Amino acid sequence: MTEPASRILVVDDSPDGADSLSVVLQMMGAVAEAVYDGPSALARIKAFAPTAVLLDIGMPNMDGLEVARRIRADPELAQVRLIALTGWGAEADRRRTLESGFDDHWVKPVEPDQLKSLVRGAAPDLG
Amino acid sequence: MAEESARAPSSGLGSHLPELSEAERALQLFVGGIDDYAILLLDASGRVRSWNSGARRIKGYESQEIIGRHFSAFYPPEAVAKGWPDYELQMAVQRGRFADEGWRLRKDGTRFWASVVITALRPSDRMGTGFLKITRDLSERRAAEEALRHSEERHRLLVAGVREYAIFMLSPEGLISSWNSGAERIKGYKAAEIIGRHFSCLYPPEAVAKGLPEWELETATREGSVENEGWRLTKSGGRFWANVVITALFKEDGAVQGFAKITRDMSDRHRLEDLLRVDRQKNEFLALLTQEMRNPLAPIRSALHVLGQADLDARSSALVRTIAVRQVDHLTRLLDDLLDVTQVARGRIELRQERVDIALAIRRAVEAASPLTVERRHQVTVDVPRNQLWVQADPVRLEQIFTNLILNAAKFTEAQGRIWIAARNEAGQVVIRVRDNGIGIDPLVASRIFDLFVQAERHPDRKSGGPGIGLTLVRRLVELHRGTVEVMSAGPGKGSEFVVSLPAVEAPIGERQPARELQHHESLRVLVVDDNVDAADSLAMALRLSGQEVRVAYDGAAALAIAAETRPEAVLLDIGMPVMDGYLVARRLRETAGTEHALLIAVTGWGQDDHRRMSKEAGFDYHLVKPVDPSTLMPLIAGYHDRAGARPQH
Numbered sequence: 001m002t003e004p005a006s007r008i009l010v011v012d013d014s015p016d017g018a019d020s021l022s023v024v025l026q027m028m029g030a031v032a033e034a035v036y037d038g039p040s041a042l043a044r045i046k047a048f049a050p051t052a053v054l055l056d057i058g059m060p061n062m063d064g065l066e067v068a069r070r071i072r073a074d075p076e077l078a079q080v081r082l083i084a085l086t087g088w089g090a091e092a093d094r095r096r097t098l099e100s101g102f103d104d105h106w107v108k109p110v111e112p113d114q115l116k117s118l119v120r121g122a123a124p125d126l127g
Numbered sequence: 128m129a130e131e132s133a134r135a136p137s138s139g140l141g142s143h144l145p146e147l148s149e150a151e152r153a154l155q156l157f158v159g160g161i162d163d164y165a166i167l168l169l170d171a172s173g174r175v176r177s178w179n180s181g182a183r184r185i186k187g188y189e190s191q192e193i194i195g196r197h198f199s200a201f202y203p204p205e206a207v208a209k210g211w212p213d214y215e216l217q218m219a220v221q222r223g224r225f226a227d228e229g230w231r232l233r234k235d236g237t238r239f240w241a242s243v244v245i246t247a248l249r250p251s252d253r254m255g256t257g258f259l260k261i262t263r264d265l266s267e268r269r270a271a272e273e274a275l276r277h278s279e280e281r282h283r284l285l286v287a288g289v290r291e292y293a294i295f296m297l298s299p300e301g302l303i304s305s306w307n308s309g310a311e312r313i314k315g316y317k318a319a320e321i322i323g324r325h326f327s328c329l330y331p332p333e334a335v336a337k338g339l340p341e342w343e344l345e346t347a348t349r350e351g352s353v354e355n356e357g358w359r360l361t362k363s364g365g366r367f368w369a370n371v372v373i374t375a376l377f378k379e380d381g382a383v384q385g386f387a388k389i390t391r392d393m394s395d396r397h398r399l400e401d402l403l404r405v406d407r408q409k410n411e412f413l414a415l416l417t418q419e420m421r422n423p424l425a426p427i428r429s430a431l432h433v434l435g436q437a438d439l440d441a442r443s444s445a446l447v448r449t450i451a452v453r454q455v456d457h458l459t460r461l462l463d464d465l466l467d468v469t470q471v472a473r474g475r476i477e478l479r480q481e482r483v484d485i486a487l488a489i490r491r492a493v494e495a496a497s498p499l500t501v502e503r504r505h506q507v508t509v510d511v512p513r514n515q516l517w518v519q520a521d522p523v524r525l526e527q528i529f530t531n532l533i534l535n536a537a538k539f540t541e542a543q544g545r546i547w548i549a550a551r552n553e554a555g556q557v558v559i560r561v562r563d564n565g566i567g568i569d570p571l572v573a574s575r576i577f578d579l580f581v582q583a584e585r586h587p588d589r590k591s592g593g594p595g596i597g598l599t600l601v602r603r604l605v606e607l608h609r610g611t612v613e614v615m616s617a618g619p620g621k622g623s624e625f626v627v628s629l630p631a632v633e634a635p636i637g638e639r640q641p642a643r644e645l646q647h648h649e650s651l652r653v654l655v656v657d658d659n660v661d662a663a664d665s666l667a668m669a670l671r672l673s674g675q676e677v678r679v680a681y682d683g684a685a686a687l688a689i690a691a692e693t694r695p696e697a698v699l700l701d702i703g704m705p706v707m708d709g710y711l712v713a714r715r716l717r718e719t720a721g722t723e724h725a726l727l728i729a730v731t732g733w734g735q736d737d738h739r740r741m742s743k744e745a746g747f748d749y750h751l752v753k754p755v756d757p758s759t760l761m762p763l764i765a766g767y768h769d770r771a772g773a774r775p776q777h
Contacts, residue, residue: 014422015502015542016450020429023443027436036503036542060541060566061620085425087418108421109428 006030006119009048011041011067012056012085017108021054024112028119038062042070045077052081052118054106057088057097065100072101083118085110147177154259155179165262168248173198173216176257185241185264187234198260201231203238219245219258228265240269293390297373299383301326301344313392315362326388331358331366347375348383359390368397416596419461423454430454453498459754464531464596466734471603475736478521478607482635485550485557486513488522492529493548499537500546507533511550516557518629524604528612531597532561532625539623540565557631562624568616576614577602605629651764652693653677656686656712657701657730662753666699666730669757675764683707687715694721697764702731702742710745717746728763730755 008030012018018034025032033048035041038059045053053071057064064084071077082104084097089107097105106114147155151168158166158179165182167175174197178190186193186201193200199212206212206229218225224246231241242263248256286294286307293310295303303326306318314321314329321328327340334340334357346353352374359369370391376384430451433443470476489511493500500507518525529548536546540563550559568576577598605612610629616622653675657663660681667677678693680686683704690698698716702709709729716722727749729742734752742750749763 013503013542014426015504016426016454017422017429020426020433020447020450023433023447024429027433027443060539087421088414089418090414108425110425111428112432 006052006121007048007050008032008118009041009045009050009053010034011036011038011053011059011064013037013059014056017056021110021115024115025119028112028116030119038064038067041067045071045080050080051121052083054083054085055102057084057086065097068097068101151177163263165260167198167260167262169198169216169245169258169260171256171258173212173258182262185233185239185262186231192234201262203230203232206230215243215245216247216258219247223247231262239264239266241265291391293388293392295388297326297344297386297388299385301340301386304385310390313361313367313390314359320362329359329390331360334358343371343373344375344386347373347386351375356393367392367394369393416465420458423457423461426450426454427458453502455754456498456756460534461596463734463752464600467527468596468600468603470735471600471607476524476604476607477736478524480519480521482517482632483520483522483525484514485516485518485525485559485629486511488520488525489529489548489550489559491526492533495526495530496533496537499534503537503540504543505537505540505546506544507546507548509548511548511559514634516550516552517632517634518557518608519632520608520629524607528601528604528627529559529561531601532627535597535601535625536561536563536565536623539563552631553628555631556628559627559629560624561627562622564622566623567619567621568614568623569619570616573614573616577612601625601627651675651697652695653764654680654686654690654693654695654698656680656683656698656704656709658682658704659701662701666755670699670760670764673757673761683709683712686712687719690716690722690725691719695725697726697728698722699728699730699760700747702729702733702738710741713742713745713747726764728760 006029008022008025010018010021010025010032012021012034013036015034015036018036022032022034033044033050035044039062041053041055055064055067059067064086068082068084071080071082082102084102084105085108086093086097086105087108094105147168154168155177158164158181161179161181162184163181164179165185166179167182168177170176174195175193176195178188178193182193183189197212199207202212215225215227224244226242226244228240228242230238231243232238242265244261246259246261248259250256289307290309290312292307293313294307295310296305298304303321303324306316306321310321311317325340327335330340339355339357343353343355352372355371355373357369357371358366359371360366370393372389374387374389376387378384426447427450430447433439433447434451467476489509493507493509533546533548537544540546545564547562548560549562550557552558602612605627608629610627612625612627615624615626653670655663655667655670655677656679657666658681663679663681667679670677675697678689678695680689684707686698686700689695698713700709700712704712709731713727713729716725716727727747729745729747729750730753731738731742731750732753734750739750751759
């Protein structure tokens, strides 16, 4: 029996960003799904039961920090790996995402190798 | 002297003094308890006859120790040596009264500064002959006066010597009454040139016109002091940024005695703060721009990865290619806007104005913004009547204005949102409204949303660039067209509405179909010239797909050879090529029979006005900036027949 595939939820208000990333993840063997806003992510997360969420920070209305805080507030979702995806890479930005409950802070564009380790279930910390 | 000797008592010391007369005893009784003054009687030769408590306190003698002794005991040796005590008595006799200030001795030998009044007694005083002497100890007053004089002198020297601050005094009316070396250094006037003039001559005309100098004095009078920062003038008319403190000086009765004014030259700090602010804004803007460019890079990176996979299915391939193209367009637009903003800011954008139907400009803008509105699944509703609303404008810039407003609405509205575009004539103005049901705008930020750096200040994680660059460009372009743009929002979450007003003009006579409309066309002979083989081949392929007959050349010489042979109707020419550049090739083509009327299109990385002007001079019909969007190129080529028809035949 092969080990179960990684399940990754991609959240980005740019559908191009979310869709293209999901295609890449699928080709790497993950089960990936894309949603385009925070409320949709929160609505979908339990049914989809992801191992990891790749979460864009700058989204209108509910930003990624808020989405992360709501996920972290739910004990059922404690095991989900939260990775921030953002164009901002300064130290202060990293600190802020980590304080909001993220496990990692990745700066766009993400290298395929980074995604591969995520799909393989390793704990990549290249951010 | 004879008179005095005659009046002098015959007796010698102490007990031989005559008894006090009744009047003298009354005086003794009256003054005996006075502590503040030494009041004593002297006989005609100057011997002490009576003593009061003030005398005891001031001079230190008990009455029995001093009665009968000559009053010169109270004088320092040098005064006695000069015969001063006797001189005083003589003067008192001559004038009736003698007053003096000077050092006197106490019993213990210490000195005190005394005010002395000696009055010669007359027989009519019924006190016998002699003198009444009243002495006051002025040591304390004198010490205080000395201290004050020293302190004033020290302060005067201190103030006069200060060079870092202009410190000067004003009369209650504002006339300058003193001037220190700092004032001379900072303001450039010598004391002699400025004392007596009104201090408003140190203020720039606009400050004087607003009554600032008077306001400062009034405020200082009311509040005690006033502090202010602003521009001030030097003697030569130069300006410096000053920090000014004016303190009112009051008399004991509360009336203003004058003002002390301290002025500091803050120019260096002011300049430094300016530099720091600009530097900070620039850094924030660069950070914003960097992250803004990372956003489209992410899907491009993903798409390239997908396209590189061996087991790629057709559906994924098509999807990611569409995505990559869209995001490349987005990046290109971002760079174009950035360049345009700097060009407008430097006043280097020329408007090519003509009468434009606003409906056409909006239709083009909706098309241009469609990659993003489609990507984000927005519903766009356009309610603009055709052939009714005309403005005098540069059609390219007009389209840019509305494209940016639609992109901004698309970006700040959640996916599957709504965007409405409407235009009406309102009181001689063509008013265009671009409304969305997106995230809205905080009213506090609304007035500054058109500023280049606002986005960075507002929210470091906001996906921006739209408001960061696009809205700045919108406002500048609208203003170039003598129009206005405003934003309205009921607040966060309530959507936004951008309103552009442009002066309306009459519809043109004999309205014609604009030449740029896409039309059906026959196949054209097209020559593509670019020293970048990939660029030339890919453009050629796109043109062939649209039905043109295409030849390719990779340098200028080959281009001229092929042109001579095939007589192309349209030539797409790269500018920056080695040996023979695009300008030269264009000139040759214009000089050569067969291509003198060809459609010449420059295809280049350079998009500034200077480059466009040079292309025009070299004979190009159009100047396109790489990467060229085939949907831009096709209408140009398609319009060739109309254009050729309009051209005088040779």
